[in-house]
Amino acid sequence: MSKLQQEHNVTINWIPFPLHPDTPTEGKALSDLANYRGADLKQRQAEMKARMDAAGLPYGKRTHTYNSRMAQELGKWADTQEGGDKLHDALYRAYFVDCRNIGKIDVLLDVVKSNGLSVEEALVALEERTYQQAVDLDWKLCQESGVTGVPTFAAGGYALVGAQPYETLVRLIEHVKESKT
Secondary structure: OHHHHHHHOOOOOOOOOOOOOOOOOOOEEHHHHHHHHOOOHHHHHHHHHHHHHHOOOOOOOOOEEOOOHHHHHHHHHHOOOOOOOHHHHHHHHHHHHOOOOOOOHHHHHHHHHHOOOOHHHHHHHHHOOOOHHHHHHHHHHHHHHOOOOOOEEEEOOEEEEOOOOHHHHHHHHHHHHHHHO
16 A cells, blocks of 8 residues: 555545454454355465465465454554554554454554554553544444445545455556546
């Protein structure tokens, strides 16, 4: 996303989405989710790994999904901090590469610390649920906008759902810019 920002002068607004809001803090096996949906987990993981490799992005071999609600609230807090924008990438790495449970406060605080942000301020924001309402409003916006999956890339009234190659995102940006002229 940073490459997209730098090369095409766009602003990225991260909006949280409730993909599996009922997931317990301790997580849920991906195999349980895949079986529920009738999906071939190994095939899906191989496809995602291939997409990430093609984009030059690291991707770990996850076995579980975790409740991301607190990570989403932490992301909202980070948006208010100097240098906080890098926390979104760090949370991605913690979850998708390092396969960490981003539903746990101690994991989130470790990510905050490793990115040079204030652990004390982050803890207060998480314990007091300072950004709970902001995330609730984002979830509502997603519902009202018809968002059904992540990631969703929206620009100028157009949307792409799912992991997309860099070139596809560039085409979206160029299309939106052309339609404004």
